[in-house]
Amino acid sequence: MVTTLDSVDVVTVGVGWTGGIIAAECAKQGLQVVGLERGRERGTEDFSIVHDEYRYAIRYELMQDLSRETITFRNSRDQRALPMRQMGSFLLGEHLGGAGTHWNGQTWRFLPYDFEIKTMTDEKYGPGKLPEEYTIQDWGITYDELEPYFDKFEKVAGISGEDANPFAGQRSSDYPTPPMKKTPLLQRFETATTNLGYSPFMLPSANLSEPYENPDGQQINACQYCGFCERFGCEYGAKTSPEITVVPAARETGNYNITFNANVVEVLKEGDRVTGVRYIDTVTFEEFIQPAEVVVLTSYVMNNAKLLMVSDIGEMYDPETGNGTLGKNYAYQILPGASGFFEEQMNTFMGAGALGMSIDDFNGDNFDHSDLDFIHGASFSMTQTGSRPIATNPVPPDTPSWGADFKRASIENYTRTLNVGGQGASMPHRDNYMTLDSTYRDIYGVPLLQLTYNFTDQDRALHSYLTERAAEIMQEMGAQTVVGGNPISDYDIVPYQTTHNTGGTIMGAEPETSVVNNYLQHWDYENLFVVGAGNFAHNGGYNPTGTVGALAYRCADGVIQYSQNGGSLV
Amino acid sequence: MANNDKGSKNYSRRDFLKTSGIATGALIGGGVIGGLIGANAGQNGASPTSPDGPPNQTNEQETGSAGGVRGLQFFRNNAEFEILAQATERIFPEDDLGPGAIGLGVPYFIDGQLAGAYGENSKEYMQPPFFEGETTQGYQSRLRRNEMFRQGLEIMQREAQSRFDANFVDLEGEQMDEILTAFQENEIEMKGVSSLFFFRLLRQATLNGAYADPIYGGNQNMEGWRMKNFPGHQPAYINEIESEDFVEIEPQSLGQQH
Numbered sequence: 001m002v003t004t005l006d007s008v009d010v011v012t013v014g015v016g017w018t019g020g021i022i023a024a025e026c027a028k029q030g031l032q033v034v035g036l037e038r039g040r041e042r043g044t045e046d047f048s049i050v051h052d053e054y055r056y057a058i059r060y061e062l063m064q065d066l067s068r069e070t071i072t073f074r075n076s077r078d079q080r081a082l083p084m085r086q087m088g089s090f091l092l093g094e095h096l097g098g099a100g101t102h103w104n105g106q107t108w109r110f111l112p113y114d115f116e117i118k119t120m121t122d123e124k125y126g127p128g129k130l131p132e133e134y135t136i137q138d139w140g141i142t143y144d145e146l147e148p149y150f151d152k153f154e155k156v157a158g159i160s161g162e163d164a165n166p167f168a169g170q171r172s173s174d175y176p177t178p179p180m181k182k183t184p185l186l187q188r189f190e191t192a193t194t195n196l197g198y199s200p201f202m203l204p205s206a207n208l209s210e211p212y213e214n215p216d217g218q219q220i221n222a223c224q225y226c227g228f229c230e231r232f233g234c235e236y237g238a239k240t241s242p243e244i245t246v247v248p249a250a251r252e253t254g255n256y257n258i259t260f261n262a263n264v265v266e267v268l269k270e271g272d273r274v275t276g277v278r279y280i281d282t283v284t285f286e287e288f289i290q291p292a293e294v295v296v297l298t299s300y301v302m303n304n305a306k307l308l309m310v311s312d313i314g315e316m317y318d319p320e321t322g323n324g325t326l327g328k329n330y331a332y333q334i335l336p337g338a339s340g341f342f343e344e345q346m347n348t349f350m351g352a353g354a355l356g357m358s359i360d361d362f363n364g365d366n367f368d369h370s371d372l373d374f375i376h377g378a379s380f381s382m383t384q385t386g387s388r389p390i391a392t393n394p395v396p397p398d399t400p401s402w403g404a405d406f407k408r409a410s411i412e413n414y415t416r417t418l419n420v421g422g423q424g425a426s427m428p429h430r431d432n433y434m435t436l437d438s439t440y441r442d443i444y445g446v447p448l449l450q451l452t453y454n455f456t457d458q459d460r461a462l463h464s465y466l467t468e469r470a471a472e473i474m475q476e477m478g479a480q481t482v483v484g485g486n487p488i489s490d491y492d493i494v495p496y497q498t499t500h501n502t503g504g505t506i507m508g509a510e511p512e513t514s515v516v517n518n519y520l521q522h523w524d525y526e527n528l529f530v531v532g533a534g535n536f537a538h539n540g541g542y543n544p545t546g547t548v549g550a551l552a553y554r555c556a557d558g559v560i561q562y563s564q565n566g567g568s569l570v
Numbered sequence: 571m572a573n574n575d576k577g578s579k580n581y582s583r584r585d586f587l588k589t590s591g592i593a594t595g596a597l598i599g600g601g602v603i604g605g606l607i608g609a610n611a612g613q614n615g616a617s618p619t620s621p622d623g624p625p626n627q628t629n630e631q632e633t634g635s636a637g638g639v640r641g642l643q644f645f646r647n648n649a650e651f652e653i654l655a656q657a658t659e660r661i662f663p664e665d666d667l668g669p670g671a672i673g674l675g676v677p678y679f680i681d682g683q684l685a686g687a688y689g690e691n692s693k694e695y696m697q698p699p700f701f702e703g704e705t706t707q708g709y710q711s712r713l714r715r716n717e718m719f720r721q722g723l724e725i726m727q728r729e730a731q732s733r734f735d736a737n738f739v740d741l742e743g744e745q746m747d748e749i750l751t752a753f754q755e756n757e758i759e760m761k762g763v764s765s766l767f768f769f770r771l772l773r774q775a776t777l778n779g780a781y782a783d784p785i786y787g788g789n790q791n792m793e794g795w796r797m798k799n800f801p802g803h804q805p806a807y808i809n810e811i812e813s814e815d816f817v818e819i820e821p822q823s824l825g826q827q828h
């Protein structure tokens with residue numbers, strides 16, 4: 001039996017950054033909003049005993065319960081896709097705040113180049129710089145069009161930073177709070193990169209440098225540098241998260257309700273409109289229909305794509321023909337870098353998730369690619385996020401992985417190792433895509449999302465070139481031994497790499513090449529919006545959340561305009 | 571520090587000490603050793619096949635185990651538990667830096683984990699069908715982690731018998747290493763899982779137990795943290811993070827909050 005609830009103006013599927021932003025903006029305009037969150041309520045009060053590496057970082061306390069739902073994966077179409085039975089390469093979030101609770105807080109704006117990558121690459125290097133199986137395309141929006149939304153997100157989040165990156169897009173205002181502390185370890189990176197002729201700057205951070213009240217009236221506290229950010233929640237309310245900003249802002253309007261334990265399994269539709277969603281109570285397994293004037297998919301990349309697929313909304317991407325858009329342009333991130341082993345002990349166990357310095361000299365098209373066989377690049381950062389002892393066991397090359405020599409070397413180097421890491425852009429490829437799995441299902445009986453993904457020649461070239469640059473920086477920092485990252489071969493879903501998955505529900509200028517328009521409004525169903533990193537037509541050289549936040553504010557504008565006037569927004 | 575009662579107990583039992591070449595006096599965390607020895611401390615007859623009951627032991631010096639009581643939650647006899655203890659000690663041995671896996675209570679940590687959500691794969695997708703898959707596709711076994719451990723330890727004992735005609739726990743350290751290396755090199759036949767996969771699981775579980783907060787029963791007296799100069803649970807470093815010098819801080823467990 002299915003219970004049909006009273007209709008609302010807007011329903012969001014998932015309550016993390018995007019769901020919280022849509023809710024706050026729409027509720028402030030008087031729209032009645034319901035957020036359906038499959039996880040539980042949670043907040044700062046739940047994090048008083050969070051300094052527990054084993055429970056949170058190793059056993060993934062805050063992450064998705066894969067016994068209920070996972071994805072399947074294969075490297076290529078000639079392999080059998082198999083379930084991701086345990087978490088590894090990326091960590092899917094769950095519960096109120098989603099991944100916005102356990103993120104590190106590194107908050108970037110993608111480069112102007114990112115949004116017009118196809119046009120700008122062709123203009124500078126001529127068409128065919130990359131072979132045609134790399135399906136790069138413009139995003140249907142420019143940096144300048146998105147700038148007001150970046151500005152808004154940064155003000156709501158109180159981002160701590162300095163306007164000192166010569167390669168960044170034009171800013172309409174400075175960062176709301178000053179940068180974090182430039183610690184002695186960061187100064188080493190600053191000196192080394194300056195000596196090499198680069199332009200270091202403090203990494204924009206959502207771990208705030210000072211207490212801050214945002215424009216919605218929400219208070220964010222000052223970071224205490226405790227060293228437990230990524231994979232943890234913040235016990236100080238000092239790492240900006242949806243549950244301490246946009247969610248309470250939405251609730252204070254009186255126009256917002258969140259239903260917990262509500263796992264949406266289908267977007268309902270009639271003709272050319274969606275009518276609401278069907279969800280299952282994860283505790284009782286009762287089914288409900290939540291009718292709504294506007295449906296906004298605000299869950300993670302994979303789940304947004306999956307819901308469209310199981311609801312038969314849009315044309316599935318076909319890697320044989322290149323036709324269809326849903327599931328197309330899945331991208332990840334390429335991680336060049338170098339480790340340095342030093343003689344002296346350093347305070348590597350202290351830190352904050354977004355405490356770092358960066359250079360953008362090798363990001364985007366900030367350097368000449370004429371003689372290189374790849375495009376784009378990476379931001380390089382040295383972060384001091386707080387190394388913890390279970391996960392941090394650095395050993396020099398040729399050290400055994402266990403036994404007496406391992407023990408000695410891993411203990412000695414725990415406080416004597418620094419890393420320079422690049423977040424490398426990931427260009428989409430014809431063969432990297434998402435679809436529905438035909439064998440495996442979640443516990444609600446819905447097919448799992450199937451991911452087909454492997455690294456490409458572009459990725460390998462980018463990784464190899466930039467790893468050399470990282471090693472040069474580490475050398476200049478005075479490391480006794482410098483070890484560059486191993487060359488990449490096949491993508492492996494086992495070791496953790498990054499939770500910066502993108503694509504599958506990409507935005508663009510035409511319905512033939514994208515799932516949503518530049519208001520994140522679905523091309524075929526005008527009262528359906530899909531927002532998140534799934535909208536990225538490729539992945540850039542930064543953490544995605546700043547750009548996701550900007551897209552969510554853009555989307556909220558779209559939902560409000562649509563609610564007033566109807567019709568296509570473009 | 572937990573080495574305040576050394577010498578008050580008999581730690582000379584060769585089953586434990588010869589394997590890592592450690593001197594009696596270097597042992598820390600006597601409760602663990604005592605627990606393993608159980609009522610037979612000082613006797614030479616407690617082989618892995620001896621019918622010792624669960625090795626419960628009270629030791630008021632220990633932190634991390636409620637009331638100082640230790641016991642087994644998953645393993646059913648001392649024999650398999652002692653094999654686990656010796657294997658973890660080879661992976662993370664006692665040395666001049668400090669205790670090894672046994673001294674840190676790692677075997678008890680692993681035993682407790684195997685009895686709970688970790689061992690039962692509660693948060694893993696365990697629905698069929700199962701296929702072997704590529705290495706890049708990760709965990710594809712129908713076995714739960716605790717089944718892998720039980721099987722792996724049985725096979726360690728079998729390998730000890732077939733290679734050296736002895737119990738695993740009576741082997742010289744190098745002989746144990748030879749068997750562990752064979753697991754790591756994927757040369758051992760296991761059912762439903764590769765020996766390399768099991769070895770990685772065992773290695774990681776050992777590190778987990780060495781460095782997790784003592785509330786989980788390993789990292790006895792925070793000695794794992796002390797060796798590494800990790801201060802554990804500290805509320806803030808805002809007053810230290812700009813220091814040019816390395817700052818040594820006495821570690822703190824979450825357990826001390828209660």
